[in-house]
Amino acid sequence: MDKIISFSLTDYPVRLYIAFSTETVRTMNRLHGTTPTAAAMAGRTLTATALMGSMLKNDTDVLTVTINCTGQIQRVVATADNSGKVKCDILNPQTEVLSKYPGKLDVAGIVGEGTLTVVKDLGMKSPYVGQVDLVSGEIAQDFTYYFATSEQTPSAVSLGVFVGRDLDIISAGGFILQLMPNCPEEALVVLEENIAKIPTISEMLTGGYDEYMIAEALFGDMRYHKLGEMPLEYYCDCNEDKIHKLILALGKNEIEDMIASGEDIELVCHFCNKKYVVSVDELKSLLEAAL
Numbered sequence: 399m400d401k402i403i404s405f406s407l408t409d410y411p412v413r414l415y416i417a418f419s420t421e422t423v424r425t426m427n428r429l430h431g432t433t434p435t436a437a438a439m440a441g442r443t444l445t446a447t448a449l450m451g452s453m454l455k456n457d458t459d460v461l462t463v464t465i466n467c468t469g470q471i472q473r474v475v476a477t478a479d480n481s482g483k484v485k486c487d488i489l490n491p492q493t494e495v496l497s498k499y500p501g502k503l504d505v506a507g508i509v510g511e512g513t514l515t516v517v518k519d520l521g522m523k524s525p526y527v528g529q530v531d532l533v534s535g536e537i538a539q540d541f542t543y544y545f546a547t548s549e550q551t552p553s554a555v556s557l558g559v560f561v562g563r564d565l566d567i568i569s570a571g572g573f574i575l576q577l578m579p580n581c582p583e584e585a586l587v588v589l590e591e592n593i594a595k596i597p598t599i600s601e602m603l604t605g606g607y608d609e610y611m612i613a614e615a616l617f618g619d620m621r622y623h624k625l626g627e628m629p630l631e632y633y634c635d636c637n638e639d640k641i642h643k644l645i646l647a648l649g650k651n652e653i654e655d656m657i658a659s660g661e662d663i664e665l666v667c668h669f670c671n672k673k674y675v676v677s678v679d680e681l682k683s684l685l686e687a688a689l
Contacts, residue, residue, distance in 0.1 A: 400630035402452045402482055403609040408621040410585040411578035415452060416571070416609050417630060419445045423559055423570035425632035426486060429670055433494040434561040435503045436471055441559035442505070442537040444476050444486050445572045448630055450516070451478025460519045465540075467512030467532065470495070477669075483633040487668040503561065506535030514540050516548065538572070545576070552577045552586075554593055558600030569603035575616060585620070592618050634670035641665055641674045645681070646688050653685045 400421045405414040423441035426432070432440060447463045454461060462477045470493035476486035495507040511532060518526040528548030532540045538557040545553035557572035575593075577586065596615045597605065607615070613622055644665070645653060656663055657678055665674045 400482075401627055402448060402630050403627045404452065404625040405609075405613050405617075405622050406625050407585070407617060408623055410620065411581050412585060412589070413576045413578065413625075414573060414613060414616060414622075415449045415576075416573045416612055417445050417449050417452075418603070418609075419448060419570045419572070419630055420567055420603075422448070422484065422630055422632045424567045427565075427567055429632075430486075430488050430491040432488065432491040434565060435494050435505060435508050436488060436491050437561055437565075437567065438503045438559040439471060439505045439508060439537060440474050440476075440486055440488050440491070441567070441570050442557035442572070443474050444484055444632075445557050445559075445570060446537065446541045446555065446574070447476035447478045447486070448482065448484040449572065449574050451480055451484060452482065452628060454480035454518070454520075456480065456521065458521055462517045462519075464515045464517075465509070465512060465532070465537075466515070467509045467535070469493075469506075469508045469510030469512070469535070471508045482628040482630040483635075484630070485632060485634045485669040505537065509535035509537075511535075514544055516544065541574075545574075552581075554589075556599040558598060558603060560600045560604055569600065571603050572599055573612060573616070588618060588620065589616065592616050634667060634672070636667040636670060636672060636674075638674060641676065642680075642684055645676065645684055650685065650688065653681055653688075657681050657685065 400419050402417045426444055427437050443465060451461045460479055465474045471490050473489040474486060478484040493508050495504050513529055513531055515529040530544045530547050533543045534540060538555045541555040542553055545551045554575040559570045560568040562568045602612055662675050662677045
């Protein structure tokens with residue numbers, strides 16, 4: 399079962415969030431029919447969004463990450479809450495480019511230049527919005543830059559999606575290591591040294607590392623403790639009621655035009671590709687209820 403686990407150093411203000419997201423990315427891959435490189439790019443984005451969602455404080459908080467780019471994939475939108483539910487929309491899931499070299503998917507090649515935007519709906523009058531330019535297109539570095547620039551929180555972000563030859567998702571996951579305010583230099587030095595010598599997150603995941611092994615690799619001899627754990631899953635909350643509200647938001651004239659066509663309309667959820675058919679009679683009932 400996929401999960402997100404959080405740790406904290408006992409003697410220093412440092413937080414670590416780890417995600418095991420293999421099944422979540424597999425579900426994304428199945429729903430969107432992604433190519434290997436698109437799966438790696440969107441899977442990394444989905445995992446990072448889930449990790450950031452786990453940092454939200456309230457059950458009603460929602461976080462949305464949007465990557466708009468000049469590369470072939472063009473746009474990926476991922477949303478998460480604080481309970482481990484995450485979903486995403488991929489504009490061009492079938493995009494693919496030649497690998498940089500055997501075994502290395504060229505994620506930056508389908509991303510190109512662009513922006514990473516984070517919107518946090520915290521129930522206030524206006525949501526928090528942070529945006530940065532992409533610095534690499536490899537996703538993890540882009541999130542690292544976002545945290546440093548928009549949230550002024552020094553962070554190390556590592557994300558990985560390993561795609562097998564049969565296009566199955568072998569493993570997926572990642573971590574975000576964050577230094578809280580007033581973290582002393584001595585802790586930073588040790589963490590930087592450890593990060594420089596640990597395996598990649600994909601190597602750790604395929605090598606069978608659990609959350610404690612990853613934490614020990616990052617923290618070394620420094621004491622740490624577990625803060626919490628939550629399940630992680632790809633979850634889309636679309637339903638007929640939301641589809642009806644979406645139609646009503648189009649306005650009276652638009653609905654009347656649909657009715658006049660005399661044909662049922664079909665709407666497709668961009669997050670899970672579920673199809674909803676709304677009949678002419680249903681359109682009439684919606685229009686009557688709105689008047």
